[in-house]
Amino acid sequence: MSEALSDGAAPAPGRTRRNRGSEVVRHALVSAAIEEFSAHGFEGASTRRIAEAAGAHQSQIKYHFDGKDELWKQCLRRLVAEVDDAIAEALGKADSPTGDLAVVEAVIRGLVRFASRRPELSRIMMHEATSPSERLAWLVEHETGERRRTIVTLWEGLRAKGLVAPVDGEALYHTAIGASSLLYANAPEAVLMGIDPSSPDVIERHADALVAMFIPSARPTR
Amino acid sequence: MSEALSDGAAPAPGRTRRNRGSEVVRHALVSAAIEEFSAHGFEGASTRRIAEAAGAHQSQIKYHFDGKDELWKQCLRRLVAEVDDAIAEALGKADSPTGDLAVVEAVIRGLVRFASRRPELSRIMMHEATSPSERLAWLVEHETGERRRTIVTLWEGLRAKGLVAPVDGEALYHTAIGASSLLYANAPEAVLMGIDPSSPDVIERHADALVAMFIPSARPTR
DNA sequence: CAGTTATTTGGTCGAACGAACAAAGTAATA
DNA sequence: TATTACTTTGTTCGTTCGACCAAATAACTG
Numbered sequence: 001m002s003e004a005l006s007d008g009a010a011p012a013p014g015r016t017r018r019n020r021g022s023e024v025v026r027h028a029l030v031s032a033a034i035e036e037f038s039a040h041g042f043e044g045a046s047t048r049r050i051a052e053a054a055g056a057h058q059s060q061i062k063y064h065f066d067g068k069d070e071l072w073k074q075c076l077r078r079l080v081a082e083v084d085d086a087i088a089e090a091l092g093k094a095d096s097p098t099g100d101l102a103v104v105e106a107v108i109r110g111l112v113r114f115a116s117r118r119p120e121l122s123r124i125m126m127h128e129a130t131s132p133s134e135r136l137a138w139l140v141e142h143e144t145g146e147r148r149r150t151i152v153t154l155w156e157g158l159r160a161k162g163l164v165a166p167v168d169g170e171a172l173y174h175t176a177i178g179a180s181s182l183l184y185a186n187a188p189e190a191v192l193m194g195i196d197p198s199s200p201d202v203i204e205r206h207a208d209a210l211v212a213m214f215i216p217s218a219r220p221t222r
Numbered sequence: 223m224s225e226a227l228s229d230g231a232a233p234a235p236g237r238t239r240r241n242r243g244s245e246v247v248r249h250a251l252v253s254a255a256i257e258e259f260s261a262h263g264f265e266g267a268s269t270r271r272i273a274e275a276a277g278a279h280q281s282q283i284k285y286h287f288d289g290k291d292e293l294w295k296q297c298l299r300r301l302v303a304e305v306d307d308a309i310a311e312a313l314g315k316a317d318s319p320t321g322d323l324a325v326v327e328a329v330i331r332g333l334v335r336f337a338s339r340r341p342e343l344s345r346i347m348m349h350e351a352t353s354p355s356e357r358l359a360w361l362v363e364h365e366t367g368e369r370r371r372t373i374v375t376l377w378e379g380l381r382a383k384g385l386v387a388p389v390d391g392e393a394l395y396h397t398a399i400g401a402s403s404l405l406y407a408n409a410p411e412a413v414l415m416g417i418d419p420s421s422p423d424v425i426e427r428h429a430d431a432l433v434a435m436f437i438p439s440a441r442p443t444r
Numbered sequence: 445c446a447g448t449t450a451t452t453t454g455g456t457c458g459a460a461c462g463a464a465c466a467a468a469g470t471a472a473t474a
Numbered sequence: 475t476a477t478t479a480c481t482t483t484g485t486t487c488g489t490t491c492g493a494c495c496a497a498a499t500a501a502c503t504g
Contacts, residue, residue, distance in 0.1 A: 171417075175432070
């Protein structure tokens with residue numbers, strides 16, 4: 001699912017104008033918008049800043065996406081596809097006839113690594129989910145609700161067997177996301193506190209800790 | 223520290239105007255602003271909406287706080303004082319010559335209960351900490367940095383004795399805050415997923431789970 | 445080449461924003 | 475009552491916002 005398009009900004013420092021083609025411009029706009037939405041939230045984001053960062057004009061957002069809302073949805077489609085890929089890849093790495101506990105561990109490590117590499121999704125979710133909106137309803141219905149159901153179902157099975165931590169289904173999703181993502185979503189705060197959330201050591205030890213906490217029955221397999 | 227001032231909006235539905243006094247107006251404005259900032263972030267918040275919700279005029283924000291920034295700081299001063307009170311109270315309840323583990327447990331339960339009762343602080347922190355700003359620097363320097371140092375120091379002592387979960391100091395703070403607060407900070411999302419984060423059962427079981435995860439050596443004491 | 449579509453550019457619109465100021469009203473004091 | 479300080483009101487300023495449209499340019503098709 002990873003695309004090879006560059007996020008490059010300015011169309012050409014030279015003299016003449018060049019049409020970059022719909023796909024290229026859309027990609028650049030979405031990349032810039034992800035940055036802007038994750039840093040300032042939907043309401044605080046400026047379509048003019050997004051266009052400038054993408055080397056485009058504000059009007060092109062209307063032309064290519066018909067407005068701020070649809071641009072935002074495209075951003076979340078891409079980010080959700082990325083986290084799906086990341087988790088799928090993490091699961092692929094687990095030894096083939098993998099037990100359920102190994103799946104849980106792979107998911108946890110995948111979540112931590114994805115959140116550290118790509119904190120924008122966590123940031124946008126944390127911005128959006130603080131108040132009800134049509135965007136939030138769309139997000140849960142089309143992008144995140146199903147995944148939560150899958151995760152909780154798997155978890156409840158292991159929980160009944162006493163193989164994982166005693167976290168109820170209601171709280172599991174947000175507890176796991178919060179524990180694995182906040183350090184990276186709020187990286188600017190962590191940096192001010194003297195932490196480097198981009199350090200591989202910090203990230204891997206963080207993942208180890210979460211595995212130990214959520215799967216107390218497992219010995220570390222890293 | 224709890225104040226007895228009402229958050230009441232309209233100054234008087236009747237005919238004549240009444241001066242409510244500086245303290246009352248400031249309190250009402252801060253209460254309304256906490257609501258607005260937590261729902262929409264600093265940039266997305268509107269001083270006109272805040273004033274209206276407080277039954278005041280926008281100009282009174284300039285008069286009483288000299289602007290949006292200072293109003294925001296007052297909001298965070300109040301919220302941080304509230305969480306300090308909540309934790310102090312939780313610690314007070316622990317049996318007098320309380321061991322360090324009991325302190326940790328009390329803090330965890332206090333964090334969960336506070337986050338569920340007063341999710342606005344978590345929401346504002348999550349809005350602010352997604353990108354660097356003068357506000358964020360002020361926050362860490364004057365309001366939250368010291369508390370983190372205290373918590374991490376206590377934790378590292380217990381960690382060296384193997385009494386608590388193997389979470390490194392770098393990640394502990396955000397892991398604990400994320401695990402205990404996200405469910406309530408993002409309550410609108412949870413509700414769309416069929417969860418009721420205001421349910422006392424959900425809250426207490428959530429706290430139990432976190433205690434079990436962070437203090438694997440302890441038997442439940444609830 | 446002409447004809448047609450795809451894309452970019454530049455500008456405008458009304459609305460909302462935070463800040464600011466002067467005038468009016470209220471409360472307290474002498 | 476006269477004076478003074480405190481608080482509220484109404485309005486305006488300049489800026490930025492998202493949306494929108496018409497004209498210009500580029501790329502493609504016959």
